[in-house]
Structure formats: C-alpha cells, structure tokens
Amino acid sequence: MKPTQIISAITFSALAASVSAKTEFHANYEDGTLSSGHPTTGPFRIWIPGIEPGLAVAKDACYMVKGGAHNTKWAVANKVTLDDPAYIGGNFPRSEFGFGGPRGTSYHSGDRGAYSFSMQFPDLVPSVKGDRPAPMEDVVWQFKHHDGGHDIHLALVGVNLVLGWGGNVYKQVIIDDVMPYVNKWMDFHFEVLWKNDTTGWFTLDMKLPGERRFGHKIKKKGIQTFVTASPDGTLWGDHGMIQYGVYRHSANSSAGDTKTLIIWHDEVTAINFSQPPDQMPPV
Numbered sequence: 001m002k003p004t005q006i007i008s009a010i011t012f013s014a015l016a017a018s019v020s021a022k023t024e025f026h027a028n029y030e031d032g033t034l035s036s037g038h039p040t041t042g043p044f045r046i047w048i049p050g051i052e053p054g055l056a057v058a059k060d061a062c063y064m065v066k067g068g069a070h071n072t073k074w075a076v077a078n079k080v081t082l083d084d085p086a087y088i089g090g091n092f093p094r095s096e097f098g099f100g101g102p103r104g105t106s107y108h109s110g111d112r113g114a115y116s117f118s119m120q121f122p123d124l125v126p127s128v129k130g131d132r133p134a135p136m137e138d139v140v141w142q143f144k145h146h147d148g149g150h151d152i153h154l155a156l157v158g159v160n161l162v163l164g165w166g167g168n169v170y171k172q173v174i175i176d177d178v179m180p181y182v183n184k185w186m187d188f189h190f191e192v193l194w195k196n197d198t199t200g201w202f203t204l205d206m207k208l209p210g211e212r213r214f215g216h217k218i219k220k221k222g223i224q225t226f227v228t229a230s231p232d233g234t235l236w237g238d239h240g241m242i243q244y245g246v247y248r249h250s251a252n253s254s255a256g257d258t259k260t261l262i263i264w265h266d267e268v269t270a271i272n273f274s275q276p277p278d279q280m281p282p283v
Ligand SMILES: *[C@@H]1O[C@H](CO)[C@@H](O)[C@H](O)[C@H]1NC(C)=O
Pocket: 109, 110, 196, 197, 228
C-alpha cells in the first residue's frame, strides 16, 4: 500500500470514530442491476428512468455498461437524445437517477455529508456555441433541492467541466478541456456541511486519468450550501438529495448542443454524518 493510502485510511477511521451517527448509501452496480440491489418500489426506492413514472421512457435512457471504474465489472449509463420525447423526464430532456428515499442520499440543513463517485464521458461529442456566447450546460451530477434547483452541481459546458454552487449563482470551471479524459474514468469526492445560513462549506477533489492520487482540492467556506430560495425569492423545499445522469434543461440541438449525450457513473457512495457543525473536513 502506498503511504498516501495509509494516511487517508487513518484519517477516515479517526473521523468515523468521532461521529455519533451516520447513514450510508452505496451503489457499485456489481450485481449487474440498474438499482444496484436497492428497491425500485416503495419509499426507499431509487427512481430509475424507464421504471419510475414520469421519467424518460426510452429503452436505452438508462442501461448497464460492462467494465466499471477501478477494474470492476459494471457501471451505469444515462443517455439523452434531444428532440425525442422518449428522453423527456419531468418536462425536460433528462435521464437521471433520483434518490428521495435511500438512507444517506438526502440532506437537511445542519447535516454533514461525504459523497464519492466515478464518472466517464464515453465518446463525447462536445456541444458548440454557434451564435451564442457559450453552449448550454448539461448537468451530470447534482445535489438537487426538493422543490427547488440544485444546491451544488457539476455540468459539462462544451469541453469545460463546471462546478456550480449557491443555487446556480456561482460557477467555476474545474476542468478546462475534458477531451483528453474522454473514455476514461475520473474520480470525484465532495465533503459538505449543509447550512441554510452563511456558515456552510464544501470541498471538491478530483483524481483525473493517469493520476495516482486526489490533488485538485477546491474549498469554499463561509457560504450558504443549503439554498432556501431562488434569486427571485421562490422558496425551496426542506431537504435535498443526490441525483445523477444527464439533465439538459436548456439544450438546443439547432443552436449547436450535441444531439446525443451519454454519461457513465459508478462507485457511488453518499454518507450523512452527524458531526459538530463547525468541524472542517480532514485535510
Ligand atoms: C435553517 O435550518 C435550521 C436547522 O438547521 C432550522 O431550524 C431553521 O428554521 C432553518 N431556517 C430557514 C430560514 O430555513
């Protein structure tokens, strides 16, 4: 084992020992099912395109992929083709897994969360701007507020990977050009203190193809991570949840946005810890 792995394992167990309660969610898809063994009916179900009413109905909106992240057997794909009603979910071109029920996947103000996942952009044909200032964003991972927008999210904008927070008010390009990473797995890790006032914080780190360790930490503190209203004052709900796949809310194929977008995810972990609210994450 490399020294860095030992250090992160120790840090993690020290953290785990200090918490009084935690709820965890895992989806590694190694059983070859779209729900990764979780229920698809009842209150603790995963909402899966093709199964959950109101989501995209296309047979290939969501499917298993052979060859997962970290040399595992399986991953999942979400696909959206524009201008085809079979890829509309919740009134937008969208194929995303929803997680209202499973323990660990949702959060309230005051909760502390840790979230890891791997993601791949297979054979990406990037959107182009055409006559517009920029291509439209395609959301590929979000912390989605119930009855609201996203608290924090990652989106493809052409060849950029963009981080958004504060209810889509703040944006930062975190990968300038994803093209060298197409058809390769990337690892992401978020730590978040969810707060509805300005005492929240989050960190995001990445391990990109060819790298041996995480080393791109982005840290935001003294912010509202748990957004309570849109800029126009519309109030949001009382909790949020993870959501991943493809969400193309404003995409326009005639203007230059790529017609078909497929995103793969794997090795998803969401943990909700109970921790003193002012504790910063392990460095
Ligand atoms: C903020 O969250 C706390 C729980 O952490 C809650 O008691 C309070 O009512 C919330 N405030 C707003 C404005 O939603």
